[in-house]
Amino acid sequence: MNANVYTKTGPLVCAENVSLQYGTKTILRDINFCIHDIHRPNMEQGQVVSLIGRSGIGKTQLFKVLSGLIQPTQGVVKIDTDQHPVRAGEVGIVPQNYILFNHRTIYHNLKIGLDNAAVKLTDAEKKSIITDYAETFQLTEHLQKYPAQLSGGQRQRVSIIQQVLTGNKFILLDEPFSGLDVLMIDRVIQLLVKVSTLQEQNTLIIVSHDIENAAAISDTVWVLGCEDGKEGATIKHEYDLCAMGYAWQPEVRKEPGFQDLIANIKSLL
Numbered sequence: 552m553n554a555n556v557y558t559k560t561g562p563l564v565c566a567e568n569v570s571l572q573y574g575t576k577t578i579l580r581d582i583n584f585c586i587h588d589i590h591r592p593n594m595e596q597g598q599v600v601s602l603i604g605r606s607g608i609g610k611t612q613l614f615k616v617l618s619g620l621i622q623p624t625q626g627v628v629k630i631d632t633d634q635h636p637v638r639a640g641e642v643g644i645v646p647q648n649y650i651l652f653n654h655r656t657i658y659h660n661l662k663i664g665l666d667n668a669a670v671k672l673t674d675a676e677k678k679s680i681i682t683d684y685a686e687t688f689q690l691t692e693h694l695q696k697y698p699a700q701l702s703g704g705q706r707q708r709v710s711i712i713q714q715v716l717t718g719n720k721f722i723l724l725d726e727p728f729s730g731l732d733v734l735m736i737d738r739v740i741q742l743l744v745k746v747s748t749l750q751e752q753n754t755l756i757i758v759s760h761d762i763e764n765a766a767a768i769s770d771t772v773w774v775l776g777c778e779d780g781k782e783g784a785t786i787k788h789e790y791d792l793c794a795m796g797y798a799w800q801p802e803v804r805k806e807p808g809f810q811d812l813i814a815n816i817k818s819l820l
């Protein structure tokens with residue numbers, strides 16, 4: 552399929568003039584963006600956006616604002632097709648330390664996702680869904696284990712799937728590649744690509760220091776940084792990887808110009 556055939560329609564997640572201050576200190580300033588629903592022929596194409604920025608610049612704070620966990624000092628974050636102001640709980644969060652319930656099996660940890668879903672299901676329906684997901688994401692043999700018996704990468708996969716099962720279309724992931732070896736990173740990448748193509752409106756926002764892996768699966772990259780003489784971080788640059796021809800290409804790292812793109816992003820940090 553020609554990866555270049557796509558259209559963008561209505562807004563799904565937008566920030567309008569978002570600023571965040573603690574006392575007199577400005578952390579975030581004039582954040583404006585809009586993630587639009589991307590369509591590609593004959594497939595469910597979700598959205599994947601990476602948020603890149605130096606340590607301490609304000610990524611976590613923006614993350615919290617986007618998820619409705621903290622209110623911005625000014626501005627608003629709007630989500631979904633009706634563009635209502637985001638409420639806490641509407642956006643799934645996969646934190647860096649992927650917290651699971653340690654005294655419950657993986658099966659029960661996943662069931663918690665379904666128990667919290669908006670649609671109420673019978674236990675038999677839940678079992679069937681969990682079995683299917685475990686199969687798809689190579690966790691079947693681990694369902695009766697406890698989180699402590701899984702590797703970091705496996706726990707992270709459970710944490711991501713748990714969020715998918717809640718039915719959240721919008722999922723924020725904090726440093727999904729950190730602390731994983733190269734093979735595990737590949738697995739997470741495959742998982743994120745799969746999640747982003749499960750449903751048309753699924754939208755992943757990835758906060759990462761790992762520019763190359765994040766960009767390789769994104770359709771958009773935002774660079775969060777400070778502009779000369781102004782306090783507070785803002786989105787200094789937005790890269791539209793669909794328009795640049797780098798989106799949805801499994802072998803994008805080998806594409807001419809991709810490594811230059813990574814260098815260009817680094818130069819803005």
Ligand SMILES: Nc1ncnc2c1ncn2[C@@H]1O[C@H](COP(=O)(O)OP(=O)(O)OP(=O)(O)O)[C@@H](O)[C@H]1O
Nearest residue numbers: 573576578604605606607608609610611612613760
């Ligand atoms: N509750 C708070 N009160 C005052 N300042 C805060 C508060 N929380 C965070 N900050 C400041 O906000 C700034 C941004 O922090 P944030 O955690 O968002 O950075 P980050 O980009 O996520 O960093 P890292 O990549 O290291 O996790 C920092 O200067 C931090 O000291």
